Amino acid sequence: NPGSAEVDVPLFARDHLGEAGFAVVGFTDRANRSTQGSSDPIGDMSRQHLSTLLNQHRWVDSIALIPNMEQLAFLRLIEALETVDVLPVDAPDGEPELDTVAPLSYLGLSNGSNHAVGLLAFAPEISAAAMMVGGGRYFGSTTFQEDGRGNVYDLLIGDFPDVRRSELFVGFAIGQMGVDDKDWLNRAHLLYQDPLGLGSSKPSVLFSEGLGDSFVPIYSTRAAAAELGLPHLAPVHAVVPFLEEVQGPLQGNIDAATTGAFYQFVASGIDGLEPSQGCEQQPEGHYCVQRNPLAVAQRIHFFVSALSGVPEIIDPLAD
DSSP states (O other): OOSOHHHHHHHHIIIIITTTTOOOOOOOOTTSSOOTTOSOHHHHHHHHHHHHHHHHSSOOTTTTTHHHHHHHHHHHHHHGGGGOOOOSTTSOOSSOSOOTTSOEEEEEETHHHHHHHHHGGGOTTEEEEEEESOOOOHIIIIITOOSSSOOHHHHHTTTOTTOOHHHHHHHHHHHHHHHGGGOSGGGGGGTTTSOOOSOSOOOEEEEEEEETOSSSOHHHHHHHHHHHTOOEESOOSSOOTTSOEEOSOEESSSBTTBOEEEEEEEOTTOTTOOOOTTOTTOOOHHHHHHHOHHHHHHHHHHHHHHHHSSOEEOOTTOO
16 A cells, blocks of 8 residues: 555565465555546545545545455454465366464555555454554655655645645644544554453564655654553664663563564664665665565564564664
């Protein structure tokens, strides 16, 4: 998200997850960047939301919840895949392809990480969730992303030429108030700090920040880590005053069966900081976390360890 299941599921499977033995499944999130046939889906969605707010004096109902509702339904679908038998191709052998009893893992990248912040408290079926460069707060994490498509103000004045920047920001504040009761960030505390009691298990979380991220505001990522109740796994490259610093490796630090940590990678070109190994040539923190081989190895170790017991989170940069 953005993207499509047809492209991204095989991409992540071939990149590293398939080699580690995981079956990768996913669906295309139609609620985000979903205007098919448009050359500017981001702009279309932003204009649609603001038009509703300005013209009808209300916000789009449950807009932040739609992906989470579909994710919960998707969990039920995965359970139904236990009888799938398609291999060898054109000559199925009568043996199911998937072990649907094995622990489920969640890989959340960018907006997929945002959604996980609000999902995990309601999904004890997930054993381990690795979330990258995301966070919470609907407007802070999505509306103000600038990723080559132009900023939101430039997009919106095409339809509302008389709107001033000050009015736009007031409108966004009112819009955030409209989604606060269903915002991802405001459900994060339900995972560890105020659990819902949906079962004896809850997902373990590895939550990664990329210093130098120009896509997602750092306050969004760090606020989500705090609301999830995660400590900051050393080394600490940028101090987050409200997160407790801990040394790794971590295993069972949330409770006897649950592991959780916030971890930082450093992109190149940040004054006063050395880039993380593997990011020496990557000036964008958003991509440093995604593509760094050591970050990938950290996530794979986390996922694999969850298959046999309590997930473990390591410092991949340690000697």
